[in-house]
Amino acid sequence: MSDAFAVATYGLSMRYGRETALDGVDLRVPEGAVYLLIGPNGAGKSTAMKVLLNLERPNEGRVEVFGLDTASHASEVRAQVGYIREQHEHEYSWLTCGRLIQHVAAHYPTWDQAYAAQLIEAFGVRVQKKIGALSKGEARRLQFVLALAHRPPLLLLDEPTDGLDPLVRNRTLALLAEHLADTPTTVIIATHHVTEVESLADHVGVLRDGRLVAQMTRDDLRRTIRRYRVEVPEEWQAPPELRIASLRRSRGGREAQWTLVGEEHDVTARLAAAGATVREVTPLALEEAALAFLTEEGAPSWK
Amino acid sequence: MEVTLHPKPRWRDVVLEQIHIVGLSLRPVGLVIALVLGAGTVVIGSEILGGGPGFDSRETFPTALISFLFPFAVWWREQRFGPAFLWTLPVERRRLALARVFAGFVWLMAALAGFAVWLFVLALIAGAGPAHQVTRIPLVETIAAYLFGSALLVGLRHPLRWLFGAAGVVFLTGNLSQMLERFYGVQSLLGSRRLYDAANDAGDVWLRLPPPAQWAIATSLLLGAGLLALWAALSRHRERRRL
Numbered sequence: 001m002s003d004a005f006a007v008a009t010y011g012l013s014m015r016y017g018r019e020t021a022l023d024g025v026d027l028r029v030p031e032g033a034v035y036l037l038i039g040p041n042g043a044g045k046s047t048a049m050k051v052l053l054n055l056e057r058p059n060e061g062r063v064e065v066f067g068l069d070t071a072s073h074a075s076e077v078r079a080q081v082g083y084i085r086e087q088h089e090h091e092y093s094w095l096t097c098g099r100l101i102q103h104v105a106a107h108y109p110t111w112d113q114a115y116a117a118q119l120i121e122a123f124g125v126r127v128q129k130k131i132g133a134l135s136k137g138e139a140r141r142l143q144f145v146l147a148l149a150h151r152p153p154l155l156l157l158d159e160p161t162d163g164l165d166p167l168v169r170n171r172t173l174a175l176l177a178e179h180l181a182d183t184p185t186t187v188i189i190a191t192h193h194v195t196e197v198e199s200l201a202d203h204v205g206v207l208r209d210g211r212l213v214a215q216m217t218r219d220d221l222r223r224t225i226r227r228y229r230v231e232v233p234e235e236w237q238a239p240p241e242l243r244i245a246s247l248r249r250s251r252g253g254r255e256a257q258w259t260l261v262g263e264e265h266d267v268t269a270r271l272a273a274a275g276a277t278v279r280e281v282t283p284l285a286l287e288e289a290a291l292a293f294l295t296e297e298g299a300p301s302w303k
Numbered sequence: 304m305e306v307t308l309h310p311k312p313r314w315r316d317v318v319l320e321q322i323h324i325v326g327l328s329l330r331p332v333g334l335v336i337a338l339v340l341g342a343g344t345v346v347i348g349s350e351i352l353g354g355g356p357g358f359d360s361r362e363t364f365p366t367a368l369i370s371f372l373f374p375f376a377v378w379w380r381e382q383r384f385g386p387a388f389l390w391t392l393p394v395e396r397r398r399l400a401l402a403r404v405f406a407g408f409v410w411l412m413a414a415l416a417g418f419a420v421w422l423f424v425l426a427l428i429a430g431a432g433p434a435h436q437v438t439r440i441p442l443v444e445t446i447a448a449y450l451f452g453s454a455l456l457v458g459l460r461h462p463l464r465w466l467f468g469a470a471g472v473v474f475l476t477g478n479l480s481q482m483l484e485r486f487y488g489v490q491s492l493l494g495s496r497r498l499y500d501a502a503n504d505a506g507d508v509w510l511r512l513p514p515p516a517q518w519a520i521a522t523s524l525l526l527g528a529g530l531l532a533l534w535a536a537l538s539r540h541r542e543r544r545r546l
Contacts, residue, residue, distance in 0.1 A: 006306070031306060054542060055386035066306055074542040079309045079393035091382050091389070095327065106320035107392045110309045153306045184305065 005064070006031040006154055006186035007052060012061035014047055014210075021047040022058070023210040029188055031066075034180070034200045036218075037190040038290045039207035045190035046086050048207070049156050052188075053078055065154060079108070082147030086158040086190075088139040093132030097125055097142050101149075108150035116149035122175055136163030144172060148179050155187040161196045169196060176200065194287035204286065206293040214293045218286060225289040228258045228267065230276040239274045259284070259292045311393050318402045325377055325406040332376045336414065340421055351429045366418070367441060370411060371448040371473060374456040377407035384460050396540040404453045404533065411449055415442075443522050447476065450529030458536025479525070 007029040014022040022044045029035045039045050050056040052063055054074035063070040065077045092100055101120070105111040120127060123141040134142065140163045147155060160176075161169045177200060180187065189197050204221050206214040214221075231254055242260065256276070260267050268278050284292070381389055381403075389403075390396055451472055455462045 050386045053386075053391060055390055066308060068308075071542075075311055075393050075395045076308070078391065079311045083391055085386075085391075091380065091387060094380060099327070103320060103324055104392075106316055107312045107394065108309070109312055150309070152309065
């Protein structure tokens with residue numbers, strides 16, 4: 001993986017009327033990364049994807065994809081991208097799957113006919129079937145064929161597993177993993193179903209209310225966010241520096257549980273210095289760690 | 304990771320594919336037109352063969368109005384605004400919209416050619432002489448109407464709400480045409496109506512053509528206005544520039 005960024009946004013802000021969809025977002029997605037963009041519904045994930053493709057116009061800030069400014073090189077940027085949008089419905093419901101594939105292929109000089117045929121078979125796409133007659137899952141599989149067959153350097157997948165039953169989902173993710181192994185690709189996956197795709201991810205960004213509240217590698221996330229079970233004296237008050245580092249806390253009697261950000265030995269030392277006795281430190285699963293950023297009001301930014 | 308940037312599609316490939324896909328989307332419309340013309344052939348043919356008065360295609364088929372409405376058929380299955388599928392393709396949006404308008408134009412011309420052939424066949428059935436077989440298709444009006452209709456569809460989110468506005472445009476176009484007729488006598492060429500009316504005297508037809516300069520001015524005005532309207536509409540879809 002190189003140090004260059006496949007995608008970089010600078011102070012990206014986007015408003016729909018009075019509603020803020022993105023607020024000063026500074027995404028940094030390294031080339032070759034599989035970046036999970038996590039957030040609840042309405043956090044701004046889909047908007048961010050659309051802005052990357054120049055389908056939506058940001059009110060402030062700018063976007064670079066492989067060094068190309070999307071405002072001035074939008075079509076060049078889209079030529080680098082395989083995009084699966086959140087919606088399953090397709091405007092061309094009157095076309096057959098095969099004809100839509102042919103239509104999309106005509107717009108990508110790098111379309112790999114043999115690979116497309118392979119994907120069609122692997123995803124079980126019925127080329128004669130009308131798009132309007134596809135189930136959610138079938139539509140999603142067709143979207144995968146369209147997004148992967150030109151072997152784009154960047155994949156933008158917006159809730160890619162949405163609508164897939166568990167069996168098909170596993171098969172689809174396995175095919176995606178195969179694709180990533182064969183083709184050098186940077187991937188951004190926007191989702192709120194973290195567990196389904198976490199095995200692919202190596203970078204994580206957390207969006208909340210349009211703000212990027214966390215952005216780090218998966219390893220950093222795992223290493224620096226832990227749950228601490230501590231025993232504290234009566235009337236104990238957490239020191240200010242711990243309040244800042246706290247993502248989630250609960251307290252019952254003299255025992256408290258904190259989800260804290262920081263290197264374990266530092267945090268343990270700070271807790272001890274504050275008079276708390278650390279009883280247990282538990283690493284969190286990726287989803288749990290990411291969710292921690294979403295639950296605490298006023299959680300600080302960790303980028 | 305070594306990234307090799309992918310090229311954009313060739314303009315020619317985009318246009319050809321748009322012609323194909325627009326052709327496919329127009330199939331239901333084509334079917335309806337074929338049915339109408341088929342039924343018309345039966346009715347008119349039986350009338351002609353029965354010694355009836357025949358028909359005046361000028362009154363029967365308002366080609367300019369049909370051309371004005373044709374863009375609705377070209378775009379009706381397309382989401383024109385917002386983050387639609389069309390705009391996810393790796394082509395500059397304004398050029399892509401232009402390619403689609405052009406594709407519609409190609410099919411419109413094909414339909415008009417088919418219509419001219421149909422008229423010609425009817426004329427043959429009626430036993431008309433060569434002078435009567437002048438096919439009356441007001442080409443410039445038709446093209447201008449298509450351009451205005453396309454501008455309406457491409458430039459406005461809710462073209463049907465602007466139908467009264469469009470009707471106003473048609474009305475103005477008609478008035479402009481009359482005005483041009485008064486000043487330049489171009490209606491005889493634009494609408495070919497005099498060609499038809501004077502068809503009994505083919506020599507007269509050609510003598511009554513306007514001077515080329517006047518024809519060029521009038522044609523430029525009409526088509527220029529249409530192209531200007533289309534360009535303004537296409538500009539709504541231009542790629543976003545740096546703020």
